[in-house]
Amino acid sequence: MQGAVSDGEQKVIAILRVLSESSSPLGSLAIARQLEDHGVLLSERTVRYHLKTTDERGFTVPMGRDGRMITPEGLEELRFALAPDQVSFMRHRLELLAFLTTFDPAKRTGQVPVNASFLDKERVNEAYAAMKCAFKAGLCVSELVAVADEGGKIGDVVVPSGKVGFATVCSVVINGVLLKSGVPTESRFGGVLEIRRWKPKRFVAVIDYGGTSVDPSEQYIRAHMTSVSQAATTGNGRILANFREMPAPARPVVEELIPMLKEAKIVGVYHLGNASESVCQVSIGLNRVGLVLLGGLNPLAAVSEAGIEAENVGESGTVDYEQLVSFWDLV
Numbered sequence: 001m002q003g004a005v006s007d008g009e010q011k012v013i014a015i016l017r018v019l020s021e022s023s024s025p026l027g028s029l030a031i032a033r034q035l036e037d038h039g040v041l042l043s044e045r046t047v048r049y050h051l052k053t054t055d056e057r058g059f060t061v062p063m064g065r066d067g068r069m070i071t072p073e074g075l076e077e078l079r080f081a082l083a084p085d086q087v088s089f090m091r092h093r094l095e096l097l098a099f100l101t102t103f104d105p106a107k108r109t110g111q112v113p114v115n116a117s118f119l120d121k122e123r124v125n126e127a128y129a130a131m132k133c134a135f136k137a138g139l140c141v142s143e144l145v146a147v148a149d150e151g152g153k154i155g156d157v158v159v160p161s162g163k164v165g166f167a168t169v170c171s172v173v174i175n176g177v178l179l180k181s182g183v184p185t186e187s188r189f190g191g192v193l194e195i196r197r198w199k200p201k202r203f204v205a206v207i208d209y210g211g212t213s214v215d216p217s218e219q220y221i222r223a224h225m226t227s228v229s230q231a232a233t234t235g236n237g238r239i240l241a242n243f244r245e246m247p248a249p250a251r252p253v254v255e256e257l258i259p260m261l262k263e264a265k266i267v268g269v270y271h272l273g274n275a276s277e278s279v280c281q282v283s284i285g286l287n288r289v290g291l292v293l294l295g296g297l298n299p300l301a302a303v304s305e306a307g308i309e310a311e312n313v314g315e316s317g318t319v320d321y322e323q324l325v326s327f328w329d330l331v
Contacts, residue, residue, distance in 0.1 A: 009081075011050050014040045016059060016078045019070040023156050023317055027067035061151075061158050069158045072118060072313055079213050089213035093315050094172055094187045100318055101176020105260040109321055113170040114146065115217075115296045116154035116316035118163040123308055127166075128331050130229070130306035131299035135327045137232035139239055141268035141296045142169035144324035155317025163311075168300070169324070170315055171242050171268045171293040177257060183250040185291070190216030192225050193241035193270075193280065193292065200271050200292055202281045204238060215314030217297045226301040240295025241270060248275035248287045265326075268293045299327075 018034045019026060026034070028047040035042050042050075051068060054060040059074030070078075079089065102110035119127045135143050148154050148165035159165035175185050191206040205225060207216035217240045220226060231237025246254070251272070258269050271292040273279035279290030295301075296314075303310050 008050070008053075011040070011042060011046070012054060012059075013078065013081045014038070014042075015047065015050055015054065016070060016074050016081075019060065019068065020075060020078055020156065022069075025063040025066035025069050027065075030067065063158075069153070070156070071158055071160060072116075072311055073160075075157065075313060075316075090190075090215060090315075091187060091209040094175065094209060097170070097172045097315055097318070098175035098179050098185075101173055101179070103173060103177060103264075103321055104180075105177060105257065105264045105266065108264050111318040112321050112324065113172040113176065113318050114155050114167040114316060115170050115300075116157045116313040117166045117168065117297070117300050117303075118160055118311040118313075119166055119303075120309065121162060121164055124164050126306070127303045127308050127310065128327075130303045130308060131327070132331065133229050133232035134299040134302045138267055139228060139232055139294060139298045140168065141171050141173065141294055142266050142324075143327045144169055144265050144321075145327050145330070146319050146324050147330065155319060157313055157316045160311075166300075166310075167316075167319060167324075168296045169266065169268070170296040172315060173266060174261075174268050174291075174293055175244065177261065178246070178250075178254065181253055181257065183246055183253050186245045188243045188245055188282075190220075190240070190242045190295070192220055192238050194238050195231055196236050198235040200241070200280050203241070203243070206243075215312075217295050217301075218312050218314050221297065221301050221304050221312060224304065226298075226305065228298050228302040229305050232302070240298050240301055242293045242295060243279075243282060244291040244293060245284065245288050246291065248289050251275070251289050254289075254291070264321075268296075270294045 028044045032044045032047045060068040097113045103112045146167035150159050154165040154167045189206040189208045191203040194201045227237035273290035284290045
């Protein structure tokens with residue numbers, strides 16, 4: 001958008017924001033009530049009028065009598081529109097998803113945060129073939145995935161026409177499980193991690209979560225800054241990873257949770273540092289511990305490296321753990 005935002009555009013943005021925070025379709029009356037909670041007074045009729053505009057632009061999609069849901073294009077428009085005012089959008093989004101994560105690794109039940117990716121139907125098998133190396137090498141948060149046809153849902157996002165929705169487990173699942181165990185984690189940045197002989201070496205690019213409104217992994221994939229396929233086959237390359245920090249006394253809790261997570265096929269913890277010890281050349285504060293998590297979108301980075309287009313929406317919501325299936329069952 002150029003220049004001042006019109007009143008009509010502000011109302012559209014407000015409606016998109018309400019829809020982005022809902023995991024189910026919303027009708028015009030429900031949207032009007034939620035807007036009122038945010039201090040935006042719009043009648044149901046006015047909401048219906050603006051929903052016609054969002055439908056025409058492809059920002060929303062009707063779901064019958066249930067109402068409407070936001071599309072990937074709508075989420076992108078919302079991010080662009082809010083960028084000047086919400087440079088900490090990603091950090092807030094991670095905190096919200098961690099709170100919404102109810103996954104219990106011992107019981108293997110609950111809601112798990114996911115990333116959504118949309119693949120052309122004609123190239124799905126090619127995409128799966130390109131992902132294999134990342135899953136086989138364990139360069140992902142989990143081998144568990146979810147699939148949805150067009151019109152279905154991946155987290156909070158509707159799968160567009162002509163696409164297949166593919167969900168990968170998001171690294172925020174670690175934040176959520178730690179939070180439920182009483183461990184506060186600080187999400188510092190998303191980055192490109194250089195690995196050598198399968199071990200983390202250093203971050204060669206980082207984006208602070210507190211200074212961005214877009215998921216760092218999405219940006220790195222678009223910029224072709226990874227070599228996940230090479231890393232998966234040789235042990236040397238550049239992969240997507242995220243950096244967390246926590247109080248040093250919490251380290252034993254993390255050590256206890258890691259085996260439980262692995263039993264539940266969650267292997268996102270790549271490296272756990274020691275108290276006040278630098279991790280991957282990143283300085284750590286006094287009585288703090290650094291934690292490197294694998295990026296959930298690493299398999300999709302491999303897809304991009306193979307020249308196959310995919311639209312990725314990081315941190316797209318949550319799905320029930322029981323709805324996830326092994327990637328290997330798909331191929």
